[in-house]
Amino acid sequence: MMKKLHILLLILCFITNIAIAQEVITGTVTDTSSEPLAGASIVEKGTSNGTVADFNGKYKITVKQGTTLVFSYIGFQSKEIIVKSSIINVTLASGEQLNEVQIVGSRSTKRTAIDTPVPVDVIDVAELATKNGNVEITQILQYAAPSFNATKQSGSDGADHIVPASLRGLGPDQTLVLINGKRRHQSSLVNIFGTRGRGNSGTDLNAIPAAAIKRIEVLRDGASAQYGSDAIAGVINIVLKDDTDGLTGGLTYGAYSTKVGGNYAKEIYDTQGEWEPELFNVEGKNRLDGKDKSFDGETTKLDLNYGVKIGEKGFINFTTELLSKEKTLRPSFDWRQGYGSAAVDGFNFMINASIPVTDNTEFYTFGGRNYKDTNANAFSRYAYIDGNPDDSDNRSVPSLYPNGFTPQITSIITDVSISTGLKHQMKNGWHVDFNNTFGKNNFHYYIKNSNNASMKDASPTDFDAGGHSLSQNTTGVDFNKYFEEAASGVNLAFGMEFRTENFLIFSGEEASYALYDEDGLPITNPATQTVAYDSNGEDLSGGSQGFPGYSPDNEVDRNRTNVGLYADAEFNLSESFLAAVAVRYENYSDFGSTFNYKLASRLKVNDNLSFRGSLSTGFRAPSLAQLYYNLIFTNIVGGTSLTSLLSANNSTVTKAFGIEQLKEEKAFNGSIGFTFKKDGFTATVDAYSISVDNRIILTDNFDASGLGIPGVEAAQFFANGVDTRTQGVDLVFTYNATLNRESSLNIGLIGNINDLKINKIHNGTLNEFTFFGPFSQAYLKAAAPDYKFGLNLGYKNKKFSANGVLTQFSQVKLQDFQWVDSPATNQAEANDLYAIATDVYKKAMTVDLNVSYEFSDALTFTIGGNNILNKYATPQFDGWTDQGGFADSVQMGSDGAYFFGRLSFKL
Numbered sequence: 067m068m069k070k071l072h073i074l075l076l077i078l079c080f081i082t083n084i085a086i087a088q089e090v091i092t093g094t095v096t097d098t099s100s101e102p103l104a105g106a107s108i109v110e111k112g113t114s115n116g117t118v119a120d121f122n123g124k125y126k127i128t129v130k131q132g133t134t135l136v137f138s139y140i141g142f143q144s145k146e147i148i149v150k151s152s153i154i155n156v157t158l159a160s161g162e163q164l165n166e167v168q169i170v171g172s173r174s175t176k177r178t179a180i181d182t183p184v185p186v187d188v189i190d191v192a193e194l195a196t197k198n199g200n201v202e203i204t205q206i207l208q209y210a211a212p213s214f215n216a217t218k219q220s221g222s223d224g225a226d227h228i229v230p231a232s233l234r235g236l237g238p239d240q241t242l243v244l245i246n247g248k249r250r251h252q253s254s255l256v257n258i259f260g261t262r263g264r265g266n267s268g269t270d271l272n273a274i275p276a277a278a279i280k281r282i283e284v285l286r287d288g289a290s291a292q293y294g295s296d297a298i299a300g301v302i303n304i305v306l307k308d309d310t311d312g313l314t315g316g317l318t319y320g321a322y323s324t325k326v327g328g329n330y331a332k333e334i335y336d337t338q339g340e341w342e343p344e345l346f347n348v349e350g351k352n353r354l355d356g357k358d359k360s361f362d363g364e365t366t367k368l369d370l371n372y373g374v375k376i377g378e379k380g381f382i383n384f385t386t387e388l389l390s391k392e393k394t395l396r397p398s399f400d401w402r403q404g405y406g407s408a409a410v411d412g413f414n415f416m417i418n419a420s421i422p423v424t425d426n427t428e429f430y431t432f433g434g435r436n437y438k439d440t441n442a443n444a445f446s447r448y449a450y451i452d453g454n455p456d457d458s459d460n461r462s463v464p465s466l467y468p469n470g471f472t473p474q475i476t477s478i479i480t481d482v483s484i485s486t487g488l489k490h491q492m493k494n495g496w497h498v499d500f501n502n503t504f505g506k507n508n509f510h511y512y513i514k515n516s517n518n519a520s521m522k523d524a525s526p527t528d529f530d531a532g533g534h535s536l537s538q539n540t541t542g543v544d545f546n547k548y549f550e551e552a553a554s555g556v557n558l559a560f561g562m563e564f565r566t567e568n569f570l571i572f573s574g575e576e577a578s579y580a581l582y583d584e585d586g587l588p589i590t591n592p593a594t595q596t597v598a599y600d601s602n603g604e605d606l607s608g609g610s611q612g613f614p615g616y617s618p619d620n621e622v623d624r625n626r627t628n629v630g631l632y633a634d635a636e637f638n639l640s641e642s643f644l645a646a647v648a649v650r651y652e653n654y655s656d657f658g659s660t661f662n663y664k665l666a667s668r669l670k671v672n673d674n675l676s677f678r679g680s681l682s683t684g685f686r687a688p689s690l691a692q693l694y695y696n697l698i699f700t701n702i703v704g705g706t707s708l709t710s711l712l713s714a715n716n717s718t719v720t721k722a723f724g725i726e727q728l729k730e731e732k733a734f735n736g737s738i739g740f741t742f743k744k745d746g747f748t749a750t751v752d753a754y755s756i757s758v759d760n761r762i763i764l765t766d767n768f769d770a771s772g773l774g775i776p777g778v779e780a781a782q783f784f785a786n787g788v789d790t791r792t793q794g795v796d797l798v799f800t801y802n803a804t805l806n807r808e809s810s811l812n813i814g815l816i817g818n819i820n821d822l823k824i825n826k827i828h829n830g831t832l833n834e835f836t837f838f839g840p841f842s843q844a845y846l847k848a849a850a851p852d853y854k855f856g857l858n859l860g861y862k863n864k865k866f867s868a869n870g871v872l873t874q875f876s877q878v879k880l881q882d883f884q885w886v887d888s889p890a891t892n893q894a895e896a897n898d899l900y901a902i903a904t905d906v907y908k909k910a911m912t913v914d915l916n917v918s919y920e921f922s923d924a925l926t927f928t929i930g931g932n933n934i935l936n937k938y939a940t941p942q943f944d945g946w947t948d949q950g951g952f953a954d955s956v957q958m959g960s961d962g963a964y965f966f967g968r969l970s971f972k973l
Contacts, residue, residue: 089128089129089130089131089149089152090126090127090128090152091126091127091128091129091135091149091152091153091154092124092125092126092152092153092154093124093125093153093154093155093156094119094122094123094124094125094155094156095108095119095123095125095137095139095155095156095157095158096123096155096156096157096158097157097158097159098157098158098159100157101123102119102122102123102124103119103123103139103158104119104120104122104123104745104746104804105118105119105139105745105746105802105804106118106119106123106125106137106138106139106158107136107137107138107139108125108127108135108136108137109135109136109138110127110129110133110134110135110136110311111133111134111135111136111146111310111311115127115128115129115923115972118802118804118810119804120804120806120807124807126807126808128923129149129923130149131149131150132148132149132150133148133149133311134146134147134148134149135147135148135149135154137156137158138158139158143158143159144158145158182668182678183644183646183666183667183668183678183679183680184285184286184287184289184666184678184680184737185285185286185287185678185737185739185750185752185796185798186283186284186285186286187210187211187212187282187283187284187286187798188281188282188283189206189207189210189211189281189282189283189284190281191203191206191276191279191280191281191282192279192280192281192307194206194210195276195277195279196316196926196928196968196970197867197869197916197918197928197930198869198871198914198916198930198932199318199320199916199928199930199931199932199964199966199968200276200932201276201318201320201365201367201389201391202229202271202272202276203271203272203274203276203279203282203304204216204229204231204271204272206276207231207271207282207284207302208957209856209871209873209914210816210856211233211284211286211816212286212796212797212798212816212817212818212854212856213233213234213235213286213794213796213818213820213854214231214232214233214284215231215232215233215235215849215850215851215854215957216229216230216231216232216271217229217230217955217956217957217959218407218955218959218960218961219407219949219955220405220406220407220408220442220443220949220950220951220955220960226407226408226440226442226475227255227408227410227438227440227442227477227479227509228253228255228268228270228272228479228509229270229271229272230257230266230268231268231271232299232849232850233284233286233299233300233302234286234299234300234754234756234792234794234796234818234820234850235299235792235794235820235822235849235850235851236298236299236756236758236792236849236850237265237266237268237299237761237849238257238266238267238268238269239252239266239267239268239296239686239689240266240296240297240298240299240686240731240758241268241269241296241297241298241299241300241301241302242289242293242294242295242296242297242300242301242302243269243271243301243302243303243304244293244301244302244303244304245274245303245304245306245432245483245485246303246304246305246306246418246432246485247303248485248487248501248503248540248542249293249294249503249538249540249563249565250269250304250483250505251269251483251505251506251507251536251537251538252267252268252269252296252507252536252538252689253267253268253269253270253481253507253509253536254267254507254508254509254533254534254535254536254569254570254691255267255507255509255534255691256689256691256692256695258695258697258712258764258782264763264764264842264845264846265692265762265763265764265784266762267536267689267691267692270436270479270481270507271302273414273436273438273479273481273507274304274414274416274434274436275369275385275386275387275414275416275434275436276369276387277315277316277369277370277371277385277387278306278307278371278383278385278387278414278416278418278434279304279305279306279307280305280306280307280308280309281305282302282303282304282305283301283302283303283305284300284301284302284303285300285301285302285303286299286300286752286754286796287300287666287680287682287735287737287754288300288664288680288682288683288684288733288735288737288756289301289664289682289684290650290662290664290682290683290684290685290686290733291632291648291649291650291662291663291664291682291683291684292632292634292648292650292664294563294630294632294650294652295628295652295685295686295687295730296686297684298684298685298686298731298733298735298756298758299756306383306416306418306432307371307373307383307385307418308373308381308383308418308420309371309373309381309383310373310374310375310381310383311373312372312373312374312972312973313370313371313372313972313973314370314371314372314970314971314972314973315368315369315370315371315970315971315972316368316369316968316969316970316971317366317367317368317968317969318365318366318367318368318369318966318967318968319364319365319366319966319967319968320364320365320964320965320966320967321361321362321363321364321365321964321965321966322361322362322363322394322961322962322963322964323360323361323936323962323963323964323965324347324349324350324359324360324361324362324394324395324396324962325349325350325360325936325962325963326348326349326396326397326936326938326962327936327938328941330345330348330397330941330943330952331345331348333941333943334943343399343400343401343945344399344400345397345398345399345400346395346397346398346399346400346402346403346405347395347396347397347398347403347405347406348397350362353395354395354403354404354443354472355393355395361965362392362393362394362395362406363391363392363393363394363406363407363961363964364390364391364392365389365390365391365392365966366389366390366391367387367388367389367390368387368388369385369386369387369388370385370386370387371383371384371385372384372385376419376420376421376422377421377422378422379420379422379428380419380420380421380422380428381418381419381420382417382418382419382420382421383417383418383419384415384416384417385414385415385416385417385434386413386414386415386416387412387413387414387415388412388413388414389410389411389412389413389414390410390411390412391409391410391411392409393406393407393408393409393441393442393443394406394407394961396951396952396960396961396962397941397951397952398950398951398952399945399950399951400446400448401445401446401448401950402445402446402949402950402951403443403446403472404442404443404444404446404472404474405443405949405950405951405952405960406443406951406960406961407442407959407960407961408440408441408442409440409441409442410438410439410440410441411438411439411440412436412437412438412439413436413437414434414435414436414437415434415435415436416432416433416434417431417432417433417434418431418432419431419432423488426490426491426492427488427489427490427491428488428489428490429486429487429488430486430487430488430489431484431485431486431487432484432485433482433483433484433485434482434483435480435481435482436479436480436481436482437478437479437480438477438478438479438480438481439476439477439478440476440477440479441474441475441476441514442474442475442476443472443473443474443475444472444473444474444475444611444612444613445472445473445612445950446470446471446472447459447461447462447467447470447471447472447473447611448462448470449462449464449467449468449469449470450462450463450464450470450600452464452600452601452602460519460600460602460604460606460607461519461606461607461611462517462519462611463517463519463521463522463523463525465522465523466517466523466525466527467517471515471516471517471611472515473513473514473515473516473610473611473612473613474513474514474515474516474612475511475513475612475613476511476512476513476514477509477510477511477512477533478510478512479507479508479509479510480506480507480508481505481506481507481508482505482506483503483504483505483506484503484504484505485501485502485503485504486501486502487499487500487501487502488500488501494547495547495548496545496546496547497545497546497547498543498544498545498546499542499543499544499545499546500542500543501540501541501542501543501544502539502540502541502542503539503540504537504538504539504540505537505538505539506535506536506537506538507535507536507537508533508534508535509533509534509535510530510532510533511530511531511532511533511574511613511615512528512529512530512531513528513529513531513578513610513611513612513613513615514527514528514529515527515528516528516529516610516611516612517610517611518577518578518580518582518608518609518610518611519598519606519607519608519611520580520581520582520583520597520598520606520607520608521577521582521586521598522586522598522606524586525577526577529574529575529577529578529610529615530574530575530578530615531574531575531578531579531610531613531614531615531616532571532572532573532574532578532579532615532616532620533571533572533574533616534569534570534571534572534616534622534691534695535568535569535570535572536567536568536569536570536690536691537567537568538565538566538567538568539565539566540563540564540565541563541564541565542561542562542563542564543561543562544559544560544561545559545560545561546558546559547559553637553638553639553640554638554639554640554641555638556635556636556637556638557635557636558634558635559633559634559635560631560632560633560634561631561632562629562630562631562632563628563629563630564627564628564629564630565627565628565629565630566625566626566627566628567625567626567627567628567690568623568624568625568690569622569623569624569625569689569690569691569694570621570622570623571616571620571621571622571694571695571696572616572621573615573616573617573618573620573621574615574616574617575615576588577610577615578609578610578614578615578616579608579609579610579614579615579616579617579620579698580608580609580617581597581607581608581609582598582608583595583596583597583598584596584597584598584599586598589608592774607709609698614697614698616697617698620696620697620698622694622695622696622714624690624693624694626654626655626656626690627654627655628652628653628654628655628687629652629653630650630651630652630653631650631651631652632648632649632650632651633648633649633650634646634647634648635647635648641670642669642670642671643667643668643669643670644667644668644669645665645666645667646664646665646666646667647663647664647665647666648663648664648682649661649662649663649664650662650663652685654687656693657687657688657727657728657729657730660685660730662682662683662684662685663682663683664680664681664682664683665680665681665682666678666679666680666681666682667679667680674742674743674744675740675741675742676740676741676742677738677739677740678738678739678740678741678752679736679737679738679739680735680736680737680738681734681735681736682734682735683732683733683734683735684732684733684734684735685730685731685732685733686730686731686733687730688715688728688729688730688731688762688784692715692728692762692784693714693715693716693728693784694714694715694716695712695714695784696711696712696713696714696717697711697712698710698711698712698775698778709778709779709780710767710770710778710779710780710781710782711770711773711775711778711780711781711782712764712781712782712783713781713782713783715727715728715783715784719773719781720783723768723781723783723832724830724831724832725765725783725784725785726785726786728762728784728785728786729760729786730760731758731759731760731761731762731786732758732759732760733756733757733758733759734756734757735754735755735756735757736754736755736756737752737753737754737755738752738753739751739752739753739796746801746802746803747799747800747801748798748799748800748801749797749798749799749800750796750797750798750799751795751796751797751798752795752796753793753794753795754792754793754794754795754796755791755792755793756791756792756793757789757790757791757792757825758789758790758791758792759789760786760789760828761786761787761788761789761790762784762785762786762787763784763785763787763788763838763842763846764782764783764784764842765782765783765784765785765787765836765837765838765842766782766835766836766837766838766839766841766842766886766889767780767781767782767836767886767889768780768781768782768783768832768836769781785828785837786828787827787828787829787837787838788824788825788826788827788828788838788846789824789825789826789828790822790823790824790825790846791822791823791825792820792821792822792823792850793820793821794818794819794820794821794850795817795818795819796817796818797815797816797817797818798814798815798816798817799813799814799815799816800812800813800814800815801813801814808863808864809861809862809863809864810861810862811860811861812858812859812860812861813857813858813859813860814856814857814858814859815855815856815857815858816855816856816858817853817854817855817856818853818854818855819852819853820850820851820852820853821850821852822846822847822849822850824843824846824847833891835889835890835891835892835895835896836889836891839885839889839890839896840881840885840890840896840899840900840903841881841882841883841885841886841903843881844879844880844881845880847879848878848879848880848956851875851876851878851957852876852877853874853876854873854874854875854876854957855873855874856871856872856873856874857871857872857873858870858871859871865919865920865921866917866918866919866920867917867918867919868915868916868917868918869914869915869916869917869930870913870914870915870916871913871914871915872911872912872913872914873911873912873913873914873958874909874910874911875909875910875911875912875956875957875958876909877906877907877908877909878906878907878939878956878957879904879905879906879907880904880905880907880948880954881899881903881904881905882903882904882905882942882944882946882947882948883946883947883948884899884902884903884946885899885903887946902944903946905942905946905947905954906940907939907940907953907954907956908940910937910938910939910958911935911937912932912933912935912937912958913933913934913935914930914931914932914933914934915930915931915934916928916929916930916931917929917930923972924971924972924973925969925970925971926969926970926971927967927968927969927970928967928968928969928970929966929967929968930965930966931963931964931965931966932963932964932966933958933959933962933963933964934963934965935963936962936963937958937962938953938958938960938962939953939954939955939956939958939960940953941953942954
């Protein structure tokens with residue numbers, strides 16, 4: 067793949083030498099009273115090329131003759147003018163026209179983000195993706211949305227490959243994701259190891275190429291009554307590009323510094339006394355891959371976007387993206403020699419199109435395919451030492467790996483989607499939208515550099531371990547009309563959805579899951595067969611090390627259907643007061659029905675200041691994965707393995723432990739805040755309180771030695787385990803100013819203050835510390851950090867621009883694996899463990915910086931770095947961290963400083 071990218075770079079350099087005739091256009095933008103409109107927007111239609119008018123209403127922009135310029139200003143009617151001369155003066159009339167702007171959270175077309183009765187962030191991804199060097203959507207949102215959090219994992223199996231993300235501190239599956247306003251399918255992965263979103267399934271945001279995205283709308287408010295299940299925390303709506311003016315693209319290359327800082331080796335020995343484990347990957351030395359490196363995680367991305375018009379109003383827009391990222395390796399112990407983020411080679415393709423059928427009818431379609439080939443290191447296995455059972459690791463076959471080995475969990479992940487529909491405006495003014503959206507996520511595990519110890523010398527080293535898939539098809543029809551003459555404007559909407567879902571687990575090859583007897587046969591009858599053993603007389607473990615494969619007994623093929631009906635209304639009762647109400651009824655084939663409502667309002671005190679608030683109920687249906695997922699897998703605790711059964715919710719084993727059938731999570735969401743805007747300054751402040759009852763969690767490990775399943779020592783289950791309350795405040799402040807005719811300044815401050823409390827644990831008669839102890843509680847709370855603040859600074863002067871981001875992350879507390887190694891059974895034992903098992907990761911600030919220079923209107927070069935001061939989470943030196951390195955992954959990640967360069971072009 068790297069060779070292909072180098073060839074593409076040569077082609078790109080050749081393309082950018084093509085001359086394109088451009089002309090500087092100047093003029094003034096005023097209102098009907100000849101007053102200048104400072105900050106008016108001037109954009110070349112169908113592109114991201116644009117500027118803003120200065121305090122005198124003057125502007126300058128370079129475009130080709132014959133292109134169309136769009137002049138707009140909030141509160142005024144927009145104008146489109148074809149460029150025929152070098153001076154264009156424009157007068158805009160008052161009376162806002164927003165028929166093409168529809169913000170998530172409101173089905174009214176007469177709404178902007180600042181006017182909504184609930185908080186909505188509108189993030190210009192098209193701009194950010196070309197400037198900050200981040201190649202994935204979760205990375206971009208982490209630093210652009212106040213209460214969005216995503217953390218890359220290491221040593222967490224599937225979570226190494228699909229990044230779990232959360233909004234307002236809730237679970238990955240409690241935020242609904244839309245594409246162009248249509249429901250996006252979730253990943254088939256359910257997170258089961260030490261990770262944010264443990265026990266949850268989320269949507270793979272990184273399966274959508276950043277180059278295909280025009281903007282992202284983040285609705286930070288409960289919206290189940292409007293959009294259905296999963297919208298407890300809010301909604302992320304990804305709006306795809308509709309550019310029609312040729313080809314744009316870019317080539318990005320970056321890498322992470324391996325210099326961590328600090329004298330880790332000395333501190334290890336100082337704190338651990340005589341214990342002297344071998345240390346790996348410290349300052350780029352003694353690496354698992356055998357190389358000394360100053361930089362790793364080399365990342366190369368090529369993205370191309372092409373759009374053309376179809377008729378006067380139609381368009382088709384294509385995006386393709388090629389990504390290659392190598393692994394990172396960071397300080398770790400000898401049982402976790404491969405601590406670091408996963409490698410990925412990926413290819414994305416996305417299409418967005420609209421074709422006018424008549425003046426009142428439009429056919430549209432969008433969708434694409436994402437392919438990822440990923441590779442992550444699992445926990446290392448020691449070399450086997452014959453005759454010394456205290457020091458040997460019989461998970462390693464001596465003839466295959468005399469020095470031990472580090473298994474590689476690789477996967478092929480394919481994500482496909484297609485959405486098609488018709489929009490039509492009837493003669494009576496009603497708009498109707500009929501749509502069908504299909505999506506599927508397929509996650510296939512391949513385990514490499516491993517062995518099945520019970521097969522001894524006959525073991526293969528690579529395994530097809532099987533996998534899982536989730537498909538979803540949603541058919542819906544929506545009706546919408548805005549009544550201009552009713553009160554000061556009324557918007558009515560209603561519709562219905564029919565959704566089907568299918569969850570599959572498919573088995574791998576026999577050697578990936580089977581436990582073999584002393585004759586080399588898979589054990590099918592434990593009563594008559596003896597498990598293979600080593601020369602020390604110890605039983606050998608079965609299945610592929612690193613991740614055991616799915617067996618035919620694990621296979622699942624489950625379906626369900628859902629019918630939803632909704633009604634949504636917004637009443638502008640006066641010029642200053644808006645009230646909104648939404649209701650929704652849904653019925654699921656597998657657990658019953660639910661009814662939810664939402665009330666919201668906004669009061670304009672004057673043209674600058676508004677107050678807003680909302681109350682809503684919400685729900686989230688248990689996912690099919692949570693209902694039917696099952697696997698026998700291995701947890702690594704302090705360097706030793708613990709074989710655990712994750713039992714399906716409908717199994718007899720689960721019922722025998724007293725775990726009830728899963729039911730929906732129920733939520734109550736309240737929000738109150740205000741918005742302020744004056745000249746170039748805007749401010750939004752919103753406080754919220756979200757109570758969720760019967761949240762679905764993954765329990766801790768119960769003793770399962772009496773189940774009679776060969777090798778299984780522990781069992782875990784999905785359960786409606788806890789009631790939580792999350793309270794906090796979101797803050798967004800922005801200021802945009804034109805300093806003079808040729809320079810501008812942008813300042814933004816985003817912040818989130820958050821507090822999550824577990825009000826009740828539904829352990830019934832089961833021991834609370836076994837059911838959902840402090841170890842698991844800490845992961846639930848870590849998804850809701852105490853605070854995050856980001857200061858964004860942007861400056862542009864002629865062809866030069868610079869951007870800086872300072873992000874302050876709060877302290878994070880986790881509980882380490884000592885809780886699993888010696889689980890507490892009462893409060894006194896828990897108090898003792900708190901004293902030694904609490905890992906505190908101190909607050910930290912990261913600094914991002916990038917500068918860009920436009921060599922021409924067709925070519926821009928950007929250079930910069932993220933976390934340039936190389937901040938890491940506070941190291942822990944006791945060896946018990948969940949992910950096995952010197953620290954767990956927290957908000958700023960565990961890869962350190964990243965430096966990049968990007969060449970952007972347009973033709």
